Amino acid sequence: MQNRGSINIGLIGLGVIGSGVVKILNEKADRITRQVGTHLVLKSAADLDESRKDTLSDSSVFTTDALSLIENPDIDIVIELIGGETPAKDYIKEAILCGKHVVTANKEVLAKHGPELLAMAGEHRVGLLYEASVGGGIPLIGPLKRNLQINNISAIHTIINGTTNYILTRMEKEGLEFAAALKEAQSLGYAEADPTNDIEGFDAAYKIAILATIAFHTDIRPDDVFHEGISRIASQDFRYAKELGYAIKLLAIAKKENSAVQARVHPVFIPDDILLAKVDGVFNAVQIEGDLSGKVLFYGRGAGAEPTANVIVADAIHLAQNINTGNSEKPELPFDERRIVKPMEDIETRYYIRMTIADQPGVLAQITKVLGEYSISISSAIQKETDRTSQSAEIVIMTHPAKEQAMQQALRQMEGLEVVREISNLIRVEG
Amino acid sequence: MQNRGSINIGLIGLGVIGSGVVKILNEKADRITRQVGTHLVLKSAADLDESRKDTLSDSSVFTTDALSLIENPDIDIVIELIGGETPAKDYIKEAILCGKHVVTANKEVLAKHGPELLAMAGEHRVGLLYEASVGGGIPLIGPLKRNLQINNISAIHTIINGTTNYILTRMEKEGLEFAAALKEAQSLGYAEADPTNDIEGFDAAYKIAILATIAFHTDIRPDDVFHEGISRIASQDFRYAKELGYAIKLLAIAKKENSAVQARVHPVFIPDDILLAKVDGVFNAVQIEGDLSGKVLFYGRGAGAEPTANVIVADAIHLAQNINTGNSEKPELPFDERRIVKPMEDIETRYYIRMTIADQPGVLAQITKVLGEYSISISSAIQKETDRTSQSAEIVIMTHPAKEQAMQQALRQMEGLEVVREISNLIRVEG
Numbered sequence: 001m002q003n004r005g006s007i008n009i010g011l012i013g014l015g016v017i018g019s020g021v022v023k024i025l026n027e028k029a030d031r032i033t034r035q036v037g038t039h040l041v042l043k044s045a046a047d048l049d050e051s052r053k054d055t056l057s058d059s060s061v062f063t064t065d066a067l068s069l070i071e072n073p074d075i076d077i078v079i080e081l082i083g084g085e086t087p088a089k090d091y092i093k094e095a096i097l098c099g100k101h102v103v104t105a106n107k108e109v110l111a112k113h114g115p116e117l118l119a120m121a122g123e124h125r126v127g128l129l130y131e132a133s134v135g136g137g138i139p140l141i142g143p144l145k146r147n148l149q150i151n152n153i154s155a156i157h158t159i160i161n162g163t164t165n166y167i168l169t170r171m172e173k174e175g176l177e178f179a180a181a182l183k184e185a186q187s188l189g190y191a192e193a194d195p196t197n198d199i200e201g202f203d204a205a206y207k208i209a210i211l212a213t214i215a216f217h218t219d220i221r222p223d224d225v226f227h228e229g230i231s232r233i234a235s236q237d238f239r240y241a242k243e244l245g246y247a248i249k250l251l252a253i254a255k256k257e258n259s260a261v262q263a264r265v266h267p268v269f270i271p272d273d274i275l276l277a278k279v280d281g282v283f284n285a286v287q288i289e290g291d292l293s294g295k296v297l298f299y300g301r302g303a304g305a306e307p308t309a310n311v312i313v314a315d316a317i318h319l320a321q322n323i324n325t326g327n328s329e330k331p332e333l334p335f336d337e338r339r340i341v342k343p344m345e346d347i348e349t350r351y352y353i354r355m356t357i358a359d360q361p362g363v364l365a366q367i368t369k370v371l372g373e374y375s376i377s378i379s380s381a382i383q384k385e386t387d388r389t390s391q392s393a394e395i396v397i398m399t400h401p402a403k404e405q406a407m408q409q410a411l412r413q414m415e416g417l418e419v420v421r422e423i424s425n426l427i428r429v430e431g
Numbered sequence: 432m433q434n435r436g437s438i439n440i441g442l443i444g445l446g447v448i449g450s451g452v453v454k455i456l457n458e459k460a461d462r463i464t465r466q467v468g469t470h471l472v473l474k475s476a477a478d479l480d481e482s483r484k485d486t487l488s489d490s491s492v493f494t495t496d497a498l499s500l501i502e503n504p505d506i507d508i509v510i511e512l513i514g515g516e517t518p519a520k521d522y523i524k525e526a527i528l529c530g531k532h533v534v535t536a537n538k539e540v541l542a543k544h545g546p547e548l549l550a551m552a553g554e555h556r557v558g559l560l561y562e563a564s565v566g567g568g569i570p571l572i573g574p575l576k577r578n579l580q581i582n583n584i585s586a587i588h589t590i591i592n593g594t595t596n597y598i599l600t601r602m603e604k605e606g607l608e609f610a611a612a613l614k615e616a617q618s619l620g621y622a623e624a625d626p627t628n629d630i631e632g633f634d635a636a637y638k639i640a641i642l643a644t645i646a647f648h649t650d651i652r653p654d655d656v657f658h659e660g661i662s663r664i665a666s667q668d669f670r671y672a673k674e675l676g677y678a679i680k681l682l683a684i685a686k687k688e689n690s691a692v693q694a695r696v697h698p699v700f701i702p703d704d705i706l707l708a709k710v711d712g713v714f715n716a717v718q719i720e721g722d723l724s725g726k727v728l729f730y731g732r733g734a735g736a737e738p739t740a741n742v743i744v745a746d747a748i749h750l751a752q753n754i755n756t757g758n759s760e761k762p763e764l765p766f767d768e769r770r771i772v773k774p775m776e777d778i779e780t781r782y783y784i785r786m787t788i789a790d791q792p793g794v795l796a797q798i799t800k801v802l803g804e805y806s807i808s809i810s811s812a813i814q815k816e817t818d819r820t821s822q823s824a825e826i827v828i829m830t831h832p833a834k835e836q837a838m839q840q841a842l843r844q845m846e847g848l849e850v851v852r853e854i855s856n857l858i859r860v861e862g
Contacts, residue, residue: 139578
């Protein structure tokens with residue numbers, strides 16, 4: 001024990017999460033001191049927006065100059081909470097070079113540059129912790145690295161974006177259409193004014209890249225992750241899913257297949273009696289399957305100031321305890337099990353297809369013929385609503401497992417059929 | 432880094448879990464070496480049953496003398512897996528006194544003597560890790576201590592005994608009676624020949640005592656935990672629960688109320704749409720509510736050789752990494768927030784009562800009168816099956832919140848009523 005007077009934190013970013021960290025450091029100071037054995041002091045806080053000075057109880061620690069904060073020799077731990085790739089990545093690098101321990105919630109930087117930054121932290125014998133970057137307040141990365149590390153992990157199935165899960169839940173429970181549910185999510189602050197990042201699966205792609213990298217000991221970047229959003233889903237998809245015994249969720253999935261991995265984000269049909277199907281609203285869940293552990297699932301709040309700030313401060317406490325006891329950080333093992341990320345075209349799943357066709361005899365035969373040409377066999381085809389005026393009908397087809405490439409080619413060919421008015425949606429079936 | 436040639440393990444107990452540990456140490460040797468930076472070697476393995484020597488690939492490390500194993504100066508980490516209070520507790524103590532790090536899965540020793548043993552380990556600067564003692568293969572104690580430590584935890588709701596959850600699931604899904612479901616569980620190896628420990632809630636009481644001690648920083652022992660088993664539950668309780676929108680689970684519950692805590696194990700009605708209601712079969716789940724984290728839930732296999740051995744080996748790896756890097760173990764904080772464990776009589780819940788009454792006018796009035804005398808108000812009373820031969824009827828009463836003491840007194844008085852043939856079951860309602 002080489003207890004010191006205090007351990008000093010420099011915080012970059014005083015937005016929602018940053019203010020949450022400030023609040024916890026203030027309100028839980030006694031408990032934190034007891035855990036660490038030393039005071040954990042907010043020595044400096046940086047933000048470009050000077051009005052955010054007001055979130056601090058001691059505004060004299062405020063600065064607009066993040067670099068001076070990082071280079072301040074009194075700072076032991078830098079907490080980076082500005083988000084986005086630039087300049088956050090440079091700040092984290094500079095902090096490591098200055099010998100500071102780093103805590104970050106930055107999924108984009110971790111997903112794009114995690115392996116290099118972790119290796120760099122290892123070389124400089126500092127810790128780089130990022131529990132808050134995936135799953136907000138849910139402990140995930142710690143258990144994955146610490147308790148499940150010797151598992152041969154075969155699959156990760158996650159509901160990892162609260163915005164889209166909220167929208168899908170509202171569509172399912174209230175019969176809302178996508179646009180109305182999105183508007184509601186925006187008015188509640190669950191979705192941003194420009195919701196692209198969440199809706200189109202970019203956010204989930206970052207997060208699954210981080211988890212898959214750790215779980216498979218393989219360097220997986222966001223560009224490797226196929227992603228498709230939820231904006232094409234309509235209220236009747238939920239009705240049909242329910243009739244067929246499924247729920248619709250936006251899943252981020254990673255699987256290991258011998259020397260390859262799958263990494264993809266898209267809406268899926270999942271059986272409505274499994275636990276993931278019951279994860280509603282803004283909640284997140286991460287299910288991990290390992291050869292020893294079997295299925296393990298972690299569930300909780302994937303966003304929000306308090307849950308996220310909680311795990312950030314917990315990471316800072318862990319680093320402070322190590323500073324205090326003279327313990328070194330365990331360097332991250334290199335993610336050097338080279339595995340190919342399987343192209344989406346080669347992935348095989350079952351499919352749900354909803355389409356509008358001419359309401360006349362022989363149409364289904366024409367459709368099944370096309371599917372047959374691509375070796376796609378049908379497990380059920382049900383005619384749903386009929387519109388007498390336009391002489392059209394909606395049909396729902398469930399297929400047996402087929403290759404994505406074959407399915408996409410079949411879809412294009414079916415779109416060319418005169419009797420097919422519209423292919424309204426294609427949703428993959430998982431589990 | 433002060434890398435050594437190898438780090439040596441002494442394993443006491445070569446039963447199901449112990450053999451699982453041996454298997455993992457063999458089969459995952461390369462991965463473990465990579466994690467630790469040094470070989471992790473099974474230097475000695477003790478069991479009183481000499482035939483278990485055969486589970487070892489190198490039978491020369493076998494001994495029947497656990498104490499000589501503990502005192503062997505070559506051993507760095509002792510893994511205790513014999514279970515039960517004696518002599519396991521003495522072995523753990525002796526190992527700590529000999530300066531060995533200890534990993535154990537022993538819920539009974541931890542629940543009864545955890546605080547002393549952890550303090551002792553702290554004094555001797557060794558680690559005492561026990562992730563496997565609660566929730567088998569689910570990472571729980573690590574996340575609770577590391578990621579959720581600064582939360583003010585208000586409640587823990589757990590399905591923490593796989594045997595009883597399997598029995599209840601079979602009763603619910605297949606309409607089995609308790610005896611038949613128990614027999615099935617026994618034939619599958621999910622229940623022991625003498626199932627008392629599981630069925631009557633002793634096992635769950637140990638586990639919730641361990642979790643509550645950590646979560647509330649308060650020394651809670653198994654004797655403080657009220658426990659009631661599942662043997663009184665009948666198939667019609669499941670039918671009625673379903674009609675009313677509930678599932679029946681054996682929960683282990685701990686709650687904080689100002690300066691007091693609740694700690695209890697008993698069957699409960701829980702709303703059938705919450706996540707805990709969907710935890711079926713031998714699976715376990717632990718839900719923790721904290722002021723910062725909100726609700727967090729951990730789910731997975733609570734028993735079984737592989738999942739449990741997995742977290743045991745992970746604990747050993749953690750200790751070995753610290754030995755290797757010269758890091759000291761973080762001493763456990765004392766569980767010194769003194770809180771009174773609230774007696775069961777003072778706890779307030781809602782109740783489900785199933786009883787058989789004489790099928791004649793005015794009976795319900797007599798029953799509600801007795802309940803009213805104890806200030807227990809009824810939220811619904813439904814007459815179920817009627818037996819014309821015996822002129823009796825089964826009724827189900829749901830109450831508003833009432834004190835346990837009042838309810839028990841009312842039950843005794845109702846049993847004295849001539850029109851009450853039998854009070855068949857009383858189940859508390861949670862959530």
